[in-house]
Amino acid sequence: MSKMIECLHQYTMETEEVIRKYLPPVEGFQKTVLDAMDYSVNAGGKRLRPLLMRECYRLFGGKSEEVEPFMAAIEMIHTSSLIHDDLPCMDNDTLRRGKPTAWVKYGYDMAVLAGDGLMIYAFETAAKAFSMGADPEKVGRSIGILAEKTGIYGMIGGQTVDVELAGKPIPREKLDFIYRLKTGALLEASLMIGAVLAGASEQEIQTVEEIASLVGLAFQIQDDILDVTGDPEVLGKPALSDEKNHKTTYVTLEGLEKAGKDVKEISEIAVSLLRSLDRNNQFLEELIIMLTDRKN
Amino acid sequence: MSKMIECLHQYTMETEEVIRKYLPPVEGFQKTVLDAMDYSVNAGGKRLRPLLMRECYRLFGGKSEEVEPFMAAIEMIHTSSLIHDDLPCMDNDTLRRGKPTAWVKYGYDMAVLAGDGLMIYAFETAAKAFSMGADPEKVGRSIGILAEKTGIYGMIGGQTVDVELAGKPIPREKLDFIYRLKTGALLEASLMIGAVLAGASEQEIQTVEEIASLVGLAFQIQDDILDVTGDPEVLGKPALSDEKNHKTTYVTLEGLEKAGKDVKEISEIAVSLLRSLDRNNQFLEELIIMLTDRKN
Numbered sequence: 001m002s003k004m005i006e007c008l009h010q011y012t013m014e015t016e017e018v019i020r021k022y023l024p025p026v027e028g029f030q031k032t033v034l035d036a037m038d039y040s041v042n043a044g045g046k047r048l049r050p051l052l053m054r055e056c057y058r059l060f061g062g063k064s065e066e067v068e069p070f071m072a073a074i075e076m077i078h079t080s081s082l083i084h085d086d087l088p089c090m091d092n093d094t095l096r097r098g099k100p101t102a103w104v105k106y107g108y109d110m111a112v113l114a115g116d117g118l119m120i121y122a123f124e125t126a127a128k129a130f131s132m133g134a135d136p137e138k139v140g141r142s143i144g145i146l147a148e149k150t151g152i153y154g155m156i157g158g159q160t161v162d163v164e165l166a167g168k169p170i171p172r173e174k175l176d177f178i179y180r181l182k183t184g185a186l187l188e189a190s191l192m193i194g195a196v197l198a199g200a201s202e203q204e205i206q207t208v209e210e211i212a213s214l215v216g217l218a219f220q221i222q223d224d225i226l227d228v229t230g231d232p233e234v235l236g237k238p239a240l241s242d243e244k245n246h247k248t249t250y251v252t253l254e255g256l257e258k259a260g261k262d263v264k265e266i267s268e269i270a271v272s273l274l275r276s277l278d279r280n281n282q283f284l285e286e287l288i289i290m291l292t293d294r295k296n
Numbered sequence: 297m298s299k300m301i302e303c304l305h306q307y308t309m310e311t312e313e314v315i316r317k318y319l320p321p322v323e324g325f326q327k328t329v330l331d332a333m334d335y336s337v338n339a340g341g342k343r344l345r346p347l348l349m350r351e352c353y354r355l356f357g358g359k360s361e362e363v364e365p366f367m368a369a370i371e372m373i374h375t376s377s378l379i380h381d382d383l384p385c386m387d388n389d390t391l392r393r394g395k396p397t398a399w400v401k402y403g404y405d406m407a408v409l410a411g412d413g414l415m416i417y418a419f420e421t422a423a424k425a426f427s428m429g430a431d432p433e434k435v436g437r438s439i440g441i442l443a444e445k446t447g448i449y450g451m452i453g454g455q456t457v458d459v460e461l462a463g464k465p466i467p468r469e470k471l472d473f474i475y476r477l478k479t480g481a482l483l484e485a486s487l488m489i490g491a492v493l494a495g496a497s498e499q500e501i502q503t504v505e506e507i508a509s510l511v512g513l514a515f516q517i518q519d520d521i522l523d524v525t526g527d528p529e530v531l532g533k534p535a536l537s538d539e540k541n542h543k544t545t546y547v548t549l550e551g552l553e554k555a556g557k558d559v560k561e562i563s564e565i566a567v568s569l570l571r572s573l574d575r576n577n578q579f580l581e582e583l584i585i586m587l588t589d590r591k592n
Contacts, residue, residue, distance in 0.1 A: 029473050030453040032460060037448070084412060089404035108385035109459050112408065113452055116380060116415065120447035123419050127440035136432035143439060144423035151416035152333070156409055157326040163405050164328060177325050 004286045008051075011283075015047045015054070015071065022072035022125050036106040036114035037121070041079045044097045048291070049074045049190040055284040056194030056208055059277070066134035070142060070193050073122040077150050078186060080118035081159065083111055090163060122146070134197065142193045149189035158182030170248035176217075179250075184216025207273055211288070214270040218263045218292035224249035225259050230295065267292035300582045304347075307579075311343045311350070311367060318368035318421050332402040332410035333417070337375045340393045344587070345370045345486040351580040352490030352504055355573070362430035366438060366489050369418040373446050374482060376414035377455065379407055386459060418442070430493065438489045445485035454478030466544035472513075475546075480512025503569055507584070510566040514559045514588035520545035521555050526591065563588035 023041060026034045050071035057067045086093040086101040087108065094104050103111035126146060129139045148154060158181025161174060170178070191208040200208070227242045228251055242249050251259045267289065274285055319337060322330045346367035353363045382389040382397040383404065390400050399407035422442060425435045444450055454477025457470060466474070487504040496504070523538045524547055538545050547555045563585065570581055 024448065028453075029470060030448055030456045033448060033453070033456040084408055087408065089408060110456070112380055112383065112385060113456050113459070115412070117448040117452050117456075119412065119415055120443055120452060124440065124443035124447055127436060127443055130433070130436040130440065136436050137426070140423060140426040140432050140436055140439075143436075144420065144426065147416055147420035147423055151420055152320065152326055152329060152413040156413050156416060157324075157329070160326045160329040160406070160409050160413075163409065174325060 004283065004290070007283055008287070008290075011051055011054070012047055015050045018068045019047070019050065019072050019075050022069060022128075024121065032106065032110055033113050033117050036083075036102050036110050037079075037118050039105065040083050040102050040114060040118070041076065043079075043099055045075075045078075047075060049078055049186055052187065052212075052284075052287070053190040053194040055281055055287065056191040057198045058194075059279045059281040059284055060195055060198035060200040060204065062194065062198030064132075064134070066129050066132050066139070067194060067197050069125045069128040069132070070146070070197065073126040073146060074186060074190055074193070076118045076122040076125065077146070077155075080115045080122070081155055083115040083118070085159065087111060119150075122150075129197075138197055138199070142196050145189055145192050145196065149185040149192075154181055154185035154189070158185065165248075167246060168248075170253075172253055175248060175250065175253065179217055179220040180213060183220045184213045187216045187219075188212040204277060207277060211270045211273050214266050214273070215288055215291055218266040218270065219294075221250045221259050221263050221266070222292060222294060224251045225256065225263065226295070227251070228256060263292060300579065300586070303579055304583070304586075307347055307350070308343055311346045314346065314364045315343070315368050315371050318365060318424075320417065328402065328406055329409050329413050332379075332398050332406050333375075333414050335401065336379050336398050336410060336414070337372065339375075339395055341371075341374075343371060345374055345482055348483065348508075348580075348583070349486040349490040351577055351583065352487040353494045354490075355575050355577040355580055356491055356494035356496040356500065358490065358494030360428075360430070362425050362428050362435070363490060363493050365421045365424040365428070366442070366493070369422040369442060370482060370486055370489070372414045372418040372421065373442070373451075376411045376418070377451055379411040379414070381455065383407060415446075418446075425493075434493055434495070438492050441485050441488050441492065445481040445488075450477055450481035450485070454481065461544075463542060464544075466549075468549055471544060471546065471549065475513055475516040476509060479516045480509045483512045483515075484508040500573060503573060507566045507569050510562050510569070511584055511587055514562040514566065515590075517546045517555050517559050517562070518588060518590060520547040521552065521559065522591070523547070524552060559588060 019041065023038055024034055026038050028034070053071050053074060054067055082096065083102045085091050086096060087103055093101050095101065102114055106114065123143065126143050130136055150156065152160070158178050162178045162182055165174065188209050191212040192205055195205045195208045224242065227249070254262070270288055270292070271285060274288065315337065319334055320330055322334050324330070349367050349370060350363055378392065379398045381387050382392060383399055389397050391397060398410055402410065419439065422439050426432055446452065448456070454474050458474045458478055461470065484505050487508040488501055491501045491504045520538065523545070538548070550558070566584055566588070567581060570584065
């Protein structure tokens with residue numbers, strides 16, 4: 001596993017470089033919004049989505065740079081959602097990863113526009129793959145997946161239901177919907193786009209979508225578990241914050257024990273699905289296990 | 297000209313139908329945001345951008361339905377920008393076309409998400425052209441144009457500078473930038489995408505971009521003129537609102553006489569460029585003249 005950590009460190013740095021390469025320069029009359037976009041993308045993060053995308057691309061034998069614009073694009077989309085989530089009218093968060101959120105630093109109006117700007121720039125970036133010698137049909141399909149998994153039938157749809165039900169009791173059915181869309185959808189896009197660009201079969205694309213969906217769910221349940229059992233020092237946030245906020249979580253609905261059992265079961269299914277593909281990417285397998293079995 | 301008006305009425309109705317066809321159904325857990333999106337798109341409007349796109353597509357001999365997803369997409373993008381522009385942190389408008397704005401009707405958070413949702417759904421919709429038998433390279437290029445003209449180097453870039461300079465004196469150079477990006481960019485995208493999909497040459501695509509840019513500028517200057525000389529009844533807004541808001545406009549910078557002269561000159565150049573293409577679309581020509589010579 002220590003080789004895995006070393007690898008993860010190296011791959012994360014490479015991913016950072018790809019993201020930086022595709023970010024627009026901070027200059028011109030619209031400098032403020034470009035600065036806000038740059039600040040938000042560079043505020044840190046695990047770069048999980050682009051990392052997963054590249055590893056899935058490699059899993060199916062992908063070897064070219066055509067995946068890079070999509071790696072940058074998915075991180076831009078993820079960041080844009082964080083900028084809008086932090087707004088006063090949404091979660092009203094003033095700090096993210098220990099730094100002032102975009103609206104605190106650049107103003108409410110600029111934060112709305114920076115989120116919009118990143119969201120659109122993600123598609124502008126993804127479209128660059130067309131001029132990189134990639135198969136236009138595969139690039140086109142990948143853009144379609146990116147939009148679908150980001151929009152109202154993906155991440156934004158999940159966010160909508162989450163916002164509407166804030167502070168209210170949530171039935172299991174709707175909690176599953178929120179977890180699947182808000183957390184899972186972008187992970188699904190990451191693996192699916194990697195697979196599509198590398199030329200995977202329809203069956204394989206469907207399987208990685210399922211794997212990503214399971215990983216997203218396990219990741220989210222683990223989040224709920226850590227809120228109860230985790231060390232606030234390691235987590236970087238106060239313990240029992242969900243309980244204090246009267247938030248419905250997987251743990252409040254199903255109990256701690258069942259939640260732990262389910263995470264284990266879900267991640268085992270994900271791994272066995274990955275193995276069923278009969279392709280080899282040891283790093284991807286260990287990354288998936290790490291994601292569902294994390295301590296922070 | 298009365299035949300033109302009849303034609304415009306007919307084409308606008310056809311465009312409405314195309315837009316309606318591509319709007320997502322208002323159902324499911326995320327119903328509220330879908331309702332807000334639907335409400336905002338159906339709040340009215342001249343549907344100029346999709347109309348111009350289809351006429352430019354026809355100008356270059358386009359005959360298929362592949363242009364339709366893009367017609368719907370550009371109207372979704374335009375609407376999403378109106379939703380975010382109306383937010384309290386931006387223009388703080390409570391009414392648009394006599395109806396409550398999205399944030400008044402659905403709440404601040406839902407309006408942010410409805411704008412995001414429409415922006416992304418525009419790309420999801422445009423990507424549908426890939427499965428309509430259209431040339432994937434042309435569709436790909438059109439998606440790239442849509443993103444570029446919408447984002448920080450297009451509409452959102454113009455909006456950013458406009459918001460930052462609100463209430464401050466604006467030099468001519470920046471006013472041109474705002475007009476070119478905030479108003480012009482989506483018109484450019486409309487004509488360019490029509491041309492690209494219909495298979496126009498690089499030279500022709502460049503020419504329609506220039507035409508659209510000129511039309512956008514003339515349209516915007518005419519707006520400033522009407523604010524001073526127009527009939528409030530016909531305009532649907534109080535006279536001299538720019539002056540009351542201490543707003544820098546083309547008229548405050550250059551005077552009413554020069555503004556009028558410039559509009560005439562700019563629209564004449566646009567029409568002569570259109571004629572230089574040596575293609576025939578009388579309706580498009582008359583539409584461009586009408587846009588730059590309007591009374592409301």
